[in-house]
Amino acid sequence: MGLLVLLGLFALCVVVGVPVAFALGISALAAFWFEGLPLMIGFQRIISGINVFALMAIPFFIFAGELMFHGGIAQRLVRFASAAVGAVRGGLGIVNVLSSMLFGGISGSAIADISALGSIMIPVMKEKGYDTDYAVNVTVTSSLAGIIIPPSHNMIIYAIAAGGGISISKLFLAGVVPGVLMCLCLALAAYVVAVRRGYKGEPFPGWRALAFSFLDAIPGLMTAVIIVGGVLSGVFTVTESGAFGAIYAFVVTLLFYRNLTWMKFRTAVSSAVKTTAMVMILIACAGAFAYMLTFYRVPNLTVEFLTGLTENRILILLMINLALLLLGMIMDMAALILICTPIFLPVATSLGIDPMQFGMILLVNLGLGLCTPPVGTCLFAGCAVGRLPMEKAVRTIWPFYLAILVALMLITFVPAISMTLPGLI
Amino acid sequence: MTNSDLSRDPPAFLVWMDAFLDGLANICRLVTGVSLVVLTVIFGWLVFGRYVLNATPTWVEQVALLLVMVIAFLGAAVGVHDHTHISVAVLRTAVSAKVRLVLVIVSDVLMVGFGALMIRYGAELTLFKWDSQIPLIQMPEGLRSLPLTICGGLIVLFSLGHIVRLLFGNDMRTDSIQ
Amino acid sequence: EQWRGWNIHVDGYPNTVAMEKFAELLAEKTGGEITLQMFHGGTLGSQPDAIEQVRLGGLEIGNFNLGPIGPIAAEANVVSLPFIFKDVPHMFRVLEGEGGQKISDGMAAKGLTPLAWYDAGARSFYNGAKPIEAPADVAGMKVRVMNNDLYSGMISELGGNPSPMAFAEVYQSLKTGVVDGAENNWPSYESTGHFEVAGYYSLSQHLIIPECLCINTDVYNALSDDMKAAVKEAAVESAELQHQLWAEREAASREKVEAAGVKTNEIADKTPFQEAMVPVYEAYLAANPDLRPLVELIQATE
Ligand code: NA
Ligand code: NA
Numbered sequence: 001m002g003l004l005v006l007l008g009l010f011a012l013c014v015v016v017g018v019p020v021a022f023a024l025g026i027s028a029l030a031a032f033w034f035e036g037l038p039l040m041i042g043f044q045r046i047i048s049g050i051n052v053f054a055l056m057a058i059p060f061f062i063f064a065g066e067l068m069f070h071g072g073i074a075q076r077l078v079r080f081a082s083a084a085v086g087a088v089r090g091g092l093g094i095v096n097v098l099s100s101m102l103f104g105g106i107s108g109s110a111i112a113d114i115s116a117l118g119s120i121m122i123p124v125m126k127e128k129g130y131d132t133d134y135a136v137n138v139t140v141t142s143s144l145a146g147i148i149i150p151p152s153h154n155m156i157i158y159a160i161a162a163g164g165g166i167s168i169s170k171l172f173l174a175g176v177v178p179g180v181l182m183c184l185c186l187a188l189a190a191y192v193v194a195v196r197r198g199y200k201g202e203p204f205p206g207w208r209a210l211a212f213s214f215l216d217a218i219p220g221l222m223t224a225v226i227i228v229g230g231v232l233s234g235v236f237t238v239t240e241s242g243a244f245g246a247i248y249a250f251v252v253t254l255l256f257y258r259n260l261t262w263m264k265f266r267t268a269v270s271s272a273v274k275t276t277a278m279v280m281i282l283i284a285c286a287g288a289f290a291y292m293l294t295f296y297r298v299p300n301l302t303v304e305f306l307t308g309l310t311e312n313r314i315l316i317l318l319m320i321n322l323a324l325l326l327l328g329m330i331m332d333m334a335a336l337i338l339i340c341t342p343i344f345l346p347v348a349t350s351l352g353i354d355p356m357q358f359g360m361i362l363l364v365n366l367g368l369g370l371c372t373p374p375v376g377t378c379l380f381a382g383c384a385v386g387r388l389p390m391e392k393a394v395r396t397i398w399p400f401y402l403a404i405l406v407a408l409m410l411i412t413f414v415p416a417i418s419m420t421l422p423g424l425i
Numbered sequence: 426m427t428n429s430d431l432s433r434d435p436p437a438f439l440v441w442m443d444a445f446l447d448g449l450a451n452i453c454r455l456v457t458g459v460s461l462v463v464l465t466v467i468f469g470w471l472v473f474g475r476y477v478l479n480a481t482p483t484w485v486e487q488v489a490l491l492l493v494m495v496i497a498f499l500g501a502a503v504g505v506h507d508h509t510h511i512s513v514a515v516l517r518t519a520v521s522a523k524v525r526l527v528l529v530i531v532s533d534v535l536m537v538g539f540g541a542l543m544i545r546y547g548a549e550l551t552l553f554k555w556d557s558q559i560p561l562i563q564m565p566e567g568l569r570s571l572p573l574t575i576c577g578g579l580i581v582l583f584s585l586g587h588i589v590r591l592l593f594g595n596d597m598r599t600d601s602i603q
Numbered sequence: 604e605q606w607r608g609w610n611i612h613v614d615g616y617p618n619t620v621a622m623e624k625f626a627e628l629l630a631e632k633t634g635g636e637i638t639l640q641m642f643h644g645g646t647l648g649s650q651p652d653a654i655e656q657v658r659l660g661g662l663e664i665g666n667f668n669l670g671p672i673g674p675i676a677a678e679a680n681v682v683s684l685p686f687i688f689k690d691v692p693h694m695f696r697v698l699e700g701e702g703g704q705k706i707s708d709g710m711a712a713k714g715l716t717p718l719a720w721y722d723a724g725a726r727s728f729y730n731g732a733k734p735i736e737a738p739a740d741v742a743g744m745k746v747r748v749m750n751n752d753l754y755s756g757m758i759s760e761l762g763g764n765p766s767p768m769a770f771a772e773v774y775q776s777l778k779t780g781v782v783d784g785a786e787n788n789w790p791s792y793e794s795t796g797h798f799e800v801a802g803y804y805s806l807s808q809h810l811i812i813p814e815c816l817c818i819n820t821d822v823y824n825a826l827s828d829d830m831k832a833a834v835k836e837a838a839v840e841s842a843e844l845q846h847q848l849w850a851e852r853e854a855a856s857r858e859k860v861e862a863a864g865v866k867t868n869e870i871a872d873k874t875p876f877q878e879a880m881v882p883v884y885e886a887y888l889a890a891n892p893d894l895r896p897l898v899e900l901i902q903a904t905e
Contacts, residue, residue, distance in 0.1 A: 017517045018532045019510030021501070026539050040553065041661040043546045047570055048652050050497050051490055053769035059461055059496060060468070153771045160794055161613050161644060168774060168796035234779030236472050237772050243468030269458045277457070277500020278510060284497060294646050338644035342614035383511055390511050475745065481766040483755050553659070557674045560750040561767060566674070 003296045006031040010289070014374065020390070021282040024375070028288035035295070042288050049287025050280045053239065054153060057112035059276040060242025062385070064223070064249045065119020066268040066275075071253025071260040073220035078124040080217035083210045086202035090194020092128055093138045094187045096121045100142035101149065101183040110143040110370055110378050111279075112238065116227075116245070117143075118385040119275075130199060132388050133396045140382035140393070141400040142186050144367040147333075148360065149179035157334055158359045161341035166355050170422035174356040175363075177417050182364065182407040189403035193396075219252045278384040279377075283332075286375050290331045299327050299339040313351050317412055320344055321365055328369015332377060336366050357411070357418040364408045368401065439593055446586045449579060450506045453499040464492045487562045491569065498572035502579035505536065506586075529591060536584040543577025550574075604637050606822075608664035609653040611645040616790075617852050618666050618721060618814070619643050621845035625664075625816065628837035633830060639664060658714035663822050667715075668723060668814045669706075670749060678709030681897055684884065685757040686877045688811040688901070691725060697904045698813060705897050710815070716823045717815040718838035722849040725808035729792060730784025731777060734868040735805035738762060738879050747773050747785040756883045757809065761876070777801045786810070790849075793856035804860065804867045807876060816842065 009030050013023035025046060032042040068074045078092075085091035099121070100113050118139040125135035147154050150172030159166045205213075226248055227241045236244060253260040260268075293299070306319040324344075327336055340362065348358040370378040373394055383390050411417050435443075471485040504510045517528050547570050555567035608626070612618045619641075626639035647653060647662065650671045656662045658675075673680030681687065688694040697703060698720045707717050728735050728746070735741055742762030748754040750767050758765035766782050776782045778800040785797060786809070792798055816838045826834065861867060870876070888895050 013532075013535060014513050015516050016528050016532050016535070017512055017514055018535050019505075019512040021510055022536060022539055026535055029539070029542060037661050038659045039542065039546045040550050040659055041656050043543065043550055043570065043573060044652060044655060045648065047494065047550075047573055048648060050493060051569065053486060053490065054771055056464075056489055056493060059464060059493065063461060063465060156771065156774055156796070159796060167799060169799050232779065234776075234781050235476065237768070237776055237781050239772070240468055240472050243465050244472070246465045247469050266458070269461055270454055273454070273457045273461050273496055273500050274504065274509060276461070277497050277504055280493070280497035281501035281504070282511065291647060294642065335646050338613070338646050342644070380511060389514065391513055391515055475764065475766065479743065479764050481745065481764050483765060483767050486767050486769075487750070554655075560674055561752060561755065563752075 002031050002034045002292075003298065005034050006289070006292050006296070010374070020374070020380070021278075021285045024282070024289040025285035028285065028292050031292040031295075032288075035292075037295075042291075045288040045291045046284045049284035055111070055280070055283065056239045057242045058115050058279055058381070059272065060239070060246055061112050061115035062119050062275050062279075063268070063272040064242065064245035065116060065385075066272040067246060067249040067253060067260070067265075068120055068220065068223065069123050070264040070268040071249060072257045073223070073249060073253060074120045074124055075127075076213070076217045076257075077120065077220045078128065080210075080213040080221075081124075082128060082202060083205050083213045086128075087204045088191075089201045090191050090199055091201065092121070092125050092130060093134065093190035093194055096125070096135075096138045097142040097145075097183050097187040097190055100139075100145045101180065110146040110367065111381055112242065113143040113146040114139055114378055114381040114385060115279075116242070118382055122382075122386045131197070132386050133392050134193065134197065136382045136386040136388050136393045137397045137400050138186070138190050139386070140371050140378050141397070141404060142183065143378050143382075144364070144371070144404065145179050145183050147363050147367045148175045148182060150175050152363075154333055154337060154363060154366075155359065157337050158341060158362060161338050162345055162355055162359070166359070167422075171356055171359060173421040173424075174360060174418045176421055178360045178364065178407070178411045181410065181417060182404060185403035185407045186400060189399045193399050219256050222252075223248055275384050279381045282380045283377055286332055286377070289375065290335055293331055294335060294339065299331070299336060300343060302327055303340065303343045307347060314413075316347065316351060317353075320348065321361065321408065321412060324362060324365035325369060328366040329372045330375050331369075332375070333366045333370060336369075337362065340366075354415065354419055356422060357415050360411050360418045361408070364404065364411060368404050368408070371397070371401070371404075436593065439590065442586060442589065446506060446583060449582065450503050453503045453579065457496045457500045457503070460492045460495045464489055464496070484562045487559050487564075491559075491564075494569060494572040498576035499579070502576045502583065505580050506583040526591070530588060533584045533588045533591070537581050537588075540577045540580030540584060543573055543580065545577075547571075547574030547577050606637060606639045606663035607647075608639050608641045608666075609645070609647050609656070609662050610641060610643050610666045611650055611653075612666075613644050616794075617845050617848035620848055621721065621841045622666055622816075624844050625837055625841035628840055629834065632833040632837050637830070637834070654715065657817060657819050660819055660821065663819050665715075665817050666721060666814060667817055668812055670751060670812050672710060672715065672815075673751065676706075676709040676713045676715070677891060677894060678706045678897060680751075680753070680891075681706070681894055681901065682812050683751055683753045683810065684887065684898070685753065685809045685880050686873070687898070690808070691722065691811055693904070694811050694813055695720065695722075697901050700904060702897060702901050702904060705900075710817070711820050714820045715815075715817045716820045717817050718823075718835055719816045719842035721814035721816060721842055721845045723812055723814045724788035724790070724849065724853055725806075726786050726788050726810040726812070727805055727807045728784055728786045728809070729797065729801045729804045731780075731801040731803065732783060734803050734866060735807065736868065736870060738875050740805075744783045745781075747776065747782045753883060753887065754810070756886065757880065760879045760883055773797065774800060789853045789856040789860075793860050798860040798863060798865050802865050804865055806867065806869050807873070809876065 006027050010023055010027035013026055029042045032039055081095050085095055099117055122135045122139055126132055155171050156168055159168050159171055223245055227245050230236050231238055231241050302323050306323045345358055370376050383393055467485050471482055475481040517525055550570040551567040551574055555565045557566040559566050610618055610622045622641050626641055630638050653665050654667055657665045669679045669682050673683050710717055738761045744763045745766050746758045746763045747768045748758055748765045755765035773785055774796055777797060
């Protein structure tokens with residue numbers, strides 16, 4: 001009954017046109033009230049949803065992206081990228097996926113990836129004549145690389161939830177091939193969609209122009225070098241690297257490119273704040289919503305229901321995927337990892353699935369859930385950065401979902417994809 | 426962001442109300458913008474302290490979390506004022522003008538109600554935690570819920586503003602009544 | 604009546620098993636009048652949040668470490684003083700005596716009534732560079748600590764650089780060298796995988812922080828005396844099980860990390876560490892003069 005209040009009111013609010021964030025908050029609070037729980041706890045959950053240190057990467061990377069855009073770094077990067085790959089149809093879509101593969105490999109966070117790359121790539125793709133929905137969809141789905149390609153905070157959470165029997169170093173290795181595989185599927189989807197939409201390639205401008213655009217883009221490319229190098233060498237954490245990205249972008253655009261005026265700086269700050277607040281309030285209210293889903297034991301009940309349906313190995317594996325996907329659509333990742341691992345892992349191991357392979361299945365499923373409505377942090381962030389209504393993004397995102405599903409099925413049924421690399425050490 | 430000059434001449438009190446609400450929103454923009462810059466600078470200081478001074482400033486992490494609260498909640502209130510939050514407008518754009526009016530008003534009334542709850546329970550939470558200290562910075566734990574409380578107040582004002590504007594035919598939502 | 608309980612640990616962990624046992628005993632001893640639904644893995648919120656939820660009555664039961672209770676109930680913060688307990692048995696002797704009563708009363712006044720004490724072992728330093736044998740080995744080292752002025756003060760007094768950091772970032776930071784070391788008990792050192800990236804574990808045992816099985820004070824006070832006794836009994840029995848499972852888990856974790864190549868060292872003489880803590884104690888007692896009797900009581904307990 002209470003669950004009906006929660007889900008029903010949420011659906012109602014969304015349909016009426018209440019902003020999604022507040023629809024989540026209103027329905028969650030109604031459920032708190034319905035269950036006789038103190039409403040103060042409802043608001044505690046909203047606050048705690050964003051009282052999370054790892055989320056600090058969002059404002060930093062968005063701010064860095066805005067500074068790069070308004071200060072002229074982004075445009076130079078685009079000039080270089082389109083000189084290099086502009087001849088390929090959907091070239092920037094593919095660049096978007098590949099840069100996520102590299103950046104996600106460092107940041108370990110899908111949301112940081114969208115904040116950082118989305119803030120640069122989406123405006124740039126728009127400028128080059130790509131549709132906004134295409135740019136947003138590519139950015140959102142490819143951000144999953146951040147979760148699957150090491151390092152990844154969520155893998156550490158999984159290892160702990162699994163009871164500490166898994167080596168984190170090996171688990172990280174297990175993510176490399178599935179992550180790359182998923183990105184290749186997404187790059188293919190980006191290409192196919194680009195061709196079907198008739199995006200034209202640009203003629204190759206010649207090696208001279210390419211070299212020139214490269215030289216011009218070097219200070220901008222250095223941003224990536226600083227972030228990546230700083231994290232890998234242990235100068236700073238990923239979160240701190242975001243702040244350094246912003247500081248560096250500020251210095252370069254002010255002193256080197258001399259593009260950053262006071263007005264442009266103000267514009268960069270205010271759009272960074274706007275986007276950050278939109279994303280943060282969604283995450284915050286989703287926290288209260290997830291609390292009630294956990295309270296009603298929705299994950300546990302879903303699992304029991306679906307796995308009770310069959311005894312066939314392949315069907316059970318599909319059911320596990322389905323359950324995780326459905327749950328991922330309405331809840332955020334970390335909580336689901338902690339709830340679902342103890343329930344599913346024994347089932348999976350009894351079917352002969354290695355815990356590391358199961359981790360990959362779990363993370364890809366829940367990651368895909370981050371890109372889907374109604375509750376999808378990555379989708380929210382992508383739409384906020386791209387200033388695109390959610391329903392417009394969702395209408396055309398299918399090919400990219402499909403690409404991830406293909407990768408997911410391969411990861412589920414071909415153990416070697418996950419297990420080969422960790423087996424080597 | 427004043428769009429109040431869209432339609433026929435608005436009554437004087439509407440002009441006054443818009444000026445007041447725009448002023449509030451501008452204050453929020455200033456506070457959140459400064460917070461973002463400060464947030465970035467203190468993280469630079471954190472790394473500088475750890476490497477160059479070999480003394481990590483231990484207060485940065487906790488102060489940063491408080492600044493994020495300010496950015497998120499005051500920024501969210503401005504988003505309500507400007508109609509920039511992610512929402513699903515499918516139904517609103519598909520129905521007749523009359524039904525749409527009802528939907529928009531229902532949505533605004535819900536926002537006023539939620540804002541009011543934010544004020545009430547945000548304030549209770551703030552008082553409940555005022556005696557506990559945030560470790561490492563020795564500030565009241567209650568500060569953490571203060572931005573949410575203020576956000577509630579702003580949402581009530583901004584959403585009431587939308588309703589008033591709506592009733593006087595000066596609504597500025599592009600997807601609502603023309 | 605259906606109660607709800609919070610626990611941060613995952614399935615199979617000693618505390619999780621003991622909390623499940625508590626739920627079972629509770630139903631048994633109250634003749635099914637009270638049942639407990641446990642939410643493990645911290646799925647209903649972080650530890651400080653869950654403490655608040657029990658105090659506000661959203662949850663009835665929680666298994667909490669006394670560390671994060673310190674900012675709420677000043678008496679509970681005393682156990683976060685470095686080296687205040689000689690060893691784990693000493694801690695339990697204190698908790699079962701007058702000292703434990705004072706801490707209990709302080710917590711109960713803030714809405715959290717302890718029913719029984721759980722074991723969380725002793726926390727020791729680990730790092731990737733060298734065994735720590737004297738305070739000089741900590742000097743210049745960047746050590747991750749939990750958010751508490753006492754812990755950061757402790758590292759500062761040893762000459763190190765205390766670096767508060769979100770738990771999720773510690774593994775990667777140890778690996779890349781953002782921090783040089785951290786500190787925790789055997790089971791956490793093992794289950795977080797930190798031993799893979801910081802292979803020296805030095806038995807400083809500087810912090811021995813107990814855990815409690817707590818109940819919302821109003822809920823507890825509203826019970827009849829028989830019910831109170833039943834609840835308490837179930838809690839104490841679950842604690843006995845927890846202590847035993849904890850000892851087994853500590854040994855298993857130690858065996859596992861040592862088999863993986865971790866270098867462990869005992870610290871023969873801890874006096875230099877303890878002496879370095881004098882300024883920490885002085886600053887603490889100057890700021891909290893009311894707690895001097897409690898600190899002295901603990902130190903005087905045999
Ligand atoms: Na990653
Ligand atoms: Na991308």
